[in-house]
Amino acid sequence: MLERLAGNEALKQEVGRMLENRRLSHSLLLIGEEGLGTGFAARCIAADYLYPAGGPAAEALLRGECCKALAKAGDRSSGHVETGVVREAISVEGMGSGGRYLVGQVTAMRSEIFNTSLSAEGRAVLLYHTERMNGESANALLKVMEEPPEGVLFILTAQSLAGVLPTIRSRCVSFALAPVPVKECAAFCAQRGVDKKTAARLSDLFEGRIGAVLAAAQDPARRKQLEAAEVLAKAAAASDNYAASVLLAGYEKDKAGAAALLRDFCAYGAAGLRGSSLTPLTGQKAARAIQMADEAIGQLERQVNVKIVLQVLGAGF
Structure with missing residues (x-):
């Protein structure tokens, strides 16, 4: 699945080798500006980790159809995990003011992954925009990252390495995503239904950030x-x-x-x-x-x- 990510050959080769040898660190951090595809890359890695042979579950995971950790602001006991099509993967994304993480989301995820793993190779936790974590939610995450359950892979994304709390990034292997060449970006987006002229114009404007081009076009x-x-x-x-x-x-x-x-x-x-x-x-x-x-x-x-x-x-x- 990781081969579907455009460009970023060095990242794909290194992570691919780690997956093939089953020597993947239990925590990865993908760094990239908005529109570079860190979220898509995270789902690709999770799909390859959980479903090496591919299949419907892997495709559903690429579409983001996994479980979600939810909570209500101001209510620490409201955290829960909403079941998705892919039960082996849990996504966490900030729900508070300004997209901040709620500690209830992290504690709910933490409780869930200590349950018995399901039908895949293990479990994957996708944490998007971890630069939006505050100290409380980060501490809750650290408790599980320090002694993770067997077979659980954490994949974090952030727009910048500096934005991630040092205690979190020190426990991760980090990879940076880069834009693809403008012409390659335009061709990639045109293959996905974007008008060729529009794809060329937006690829130039956004300097090869595929996600930004697709969002602006669609x-x-x-x-x-x-x-x-x-x-x-x-x-x-x-x-x-x-x-x-x-x-x-x-x-x-x-x-x-x-x-x-x-x-x-x-x-x-x-x-x-x-x-x-x-x-x-x-x-x-x-x-x-x-x-x-x-x-x-x-x-x-x-x-x-x-x-x-x-x-x-x-x-x-």
Whole structure:
């Protein structure tokens, strides 16, 4: 299944050898920016670990049809594991404010995996965006990672190594995912139904990040957000503070949406620095736009008032 991951040949070869020899560490950490496919890679590895011969269960796991650890914010006793098509794999993804992990999710997963393993080679736990763990949820995870049950493989993903708590990353073997060449990305996405011109344009914009291209091409809401980022890029290029402020005002009550918009805006800025014709931003204006957007994203992550951040950003153009 790991062969279905585009590019990243070194990672596929090394993990493939580890799987073949059954010498895989009990904890892997996959590092990669949004859109590089860390989640898909994690599911590929889990499928190869649990179902070396492939089959329907492996395909279901690639689609994410596994058990899920859930909980309610503010209710530590609410953690439970929702049964999925693939019972041997459990996924954990933040459910709290800002996508933060809830300790109830981790404790529920921990209780579940100490049950007898099922019909596969063992069990796999997929922990997405572990940079969003706080100290309490990380400590709960450490308790099981230090002495894991026999046959359990933990596969963690994160956008950056620095974002993962040191106590967690020290117990993992880490691998970094990289973008694929733009032409290869475009061909890959075209094979999956994306219009060739659209695939080429988005592959250039997102510098070979397949997941980002597929999302922008196939998700109407994602496409609308990308269009808004292009409008913001045009306003920044024209130093049109009014147009920028009007657009950003629509996100003053949507921190997650604002951060996503600014990440796409950064993509237009980066394209401008590469000399791409996809964006109106060029030269110093592109560099300035990226700097301002990065600072604004950082402020949003630090829980600074969204309205103030966006007003300052809009006025800065």
